[in-house]
Amino acid sequence: MIKAVVAVQKLQPYIPGKPIEELQRELGLDSIIKLASNENPLGASEKVKAALTQELNQLTRYPDGNGFILKKALSEKYSVELNQITLGNGSNDVLELIARAFLNEQTSAIYSQHAFAVYPISVQAVGAQAIVTPAKNWGHDLVAMADAVVENTRVIFLANPNNPTGTWFTRAELTEFMSRVPKNVVVVLDEAYCEYAQPAEYPNGLDFLAEYENLIITRTFSKAYGLAALRIGYALSSPELADILNRVRQPFNVNHFALVAASIALQDNDYLEQTRALNQAGMQQLEQGFAELNLSYIPSIGNFIAVDFSIPSGDIYQALLKSGVIVRPVANYQMPTFLRVSIGIQEENQRFLAALTQVLTDRY
Numbered sequence: 001m002i003k004a005v006v007a008v009q010k011l012q013p014y015i016p017g018k019p020i021e022e023l024q025r026e027l028g029l030d031s032i033i034k035l036a037s038n039e040n041p042l043g044a045s046e047k048v049k050a051a052l053t054q055e056l057n058q059l060t061r062y063p064d065g066n067g068f069i070l071k072k073a074l075s076e077k078y079s080v081e082l083n084q085i086t087l088g089n090g091s092n093d094v095l096e097l098i099a100r101a102f103l104n105e106q107t108s109a110i111y112s113q114h115a116f117a118v119y120p121i122s123v124q125a126v127g128a129q130a131i132v133t134p135a136k137n138w139g140h141d142l143v144a145m146a147d148a149v150v151e152n153t154r155v156i157f158l159a160n161p162n163n164p165t166g167t168w169f170t171r172a173e174l175t176e177f178m179s180r181v182p183k184n185v186v187v188v189l190d191e192a193y194c195e196y197a198q199p200a201e202y203p204n205g206l207d208f209l210a211e212y213e214n215l216i217i218t219r220t221f222s223k224a225y226g227l228a229a230l231r232i233g234y235a236l237s238s239p240e241l242a243d244i245l246n247r248v249r250q251p252f253n254v255n256h257f258a259l260v261a262a263s264i265a266l267q268d269n270d271y272l273e274q275t276r277a278l279n280q281a282g283m284q285q286l287e288q289g290f291a292e293l294n295l296s297y298i299p300s301i302g303n304f305i306a307v308d309f310s311i312p313s314g315d316i317y318q319a320l321l322k323s324g325v326i327v328r329p330v331a332n333y334q335m336p337t338f339l340r341v342s343i344g345i346q347e348e349n350q351r352f353l354a355a356l357t358q359v360l361t362d363r364y
């Protein structure tokens, strides 16, 4: 019998949010809402959709393996050089490139308890040792994470804000952390939700790039930019680290349509503003709904919120599915009493809260 290498045999596969079509097949429901994968409930920008319809005759050609149009757009928007940018098939791709480039069986990587599930998968897939630091108030304990560095540590993964907790750390905390981490350790600052972050003390990773050659910022078009289906994300780093990532990258890891769509989305400020406003209102709506139901939640600066039922939440998740509402169980994040809910449009949030109220009423 054929067996995978030990590191791969031990892997727990990523569990995605349940697709709407799957629930439709299983339960035959007409009307389903999905608040499970932190997608933008507005749908993609109209400008992006219009541009993509012009590109169908490009289906037959390989994409530009250098991704010039998107790198140019990123370089202008964020004042970075082209050689500081690495494009990925989603930022998930970039996270894996990082693991492949810097980790092996002889090395270790650090991430926090309750951190994004792709970090453990990427680390274990290359056989590296995972050092998991205990969370502090559900978020990253940056002091403990810097303390955890050992001789063979090569990578530290930070998510700001973190998914699924929505927790974040301040500029002062990041500054202190970066000053303590040895220069031979790559710090990955995952900013998948930075476009949503409002607090004045929330740090912009870009402000740290010039000073720290061991810093890699990862960002994505899947969340606030509403392009999850296209799979497009990127890393910003020193040219030295970008050169290393480029060596392990597949020659055509990003498709043509993603390059076109992302370069247009990046300039659609109205769409981003609308997205932020909708998210802020929706977050308030859910927080208020949870308060009325006497449920506690972890304050979040992302486009999702983790709500606590104080009992294992699996039955509540299943009951919500039966009423056509898909949210996200997070037991695999050591949060068995929580569900994570993505912020939807007003009507979706309302329908979720009504379904939840019904489910909780039926139970007690």
Ligand SMILES: *Cc1c(COP(=O)(O)O)cnc(C)c1O
Residues within 6 Å of the ligand: 089, 090, 091, 092, 093, 116, 159, 162, 163, 190, 192, 219, 220, 221, 222, 228, 231, 232, 233
């Ligand atoms: C969603 C997410 C990503 C990856 O998204 P891609 O679609 O692969 O770009 C990365 N990090 C965090 C914390 C996320 O929640």
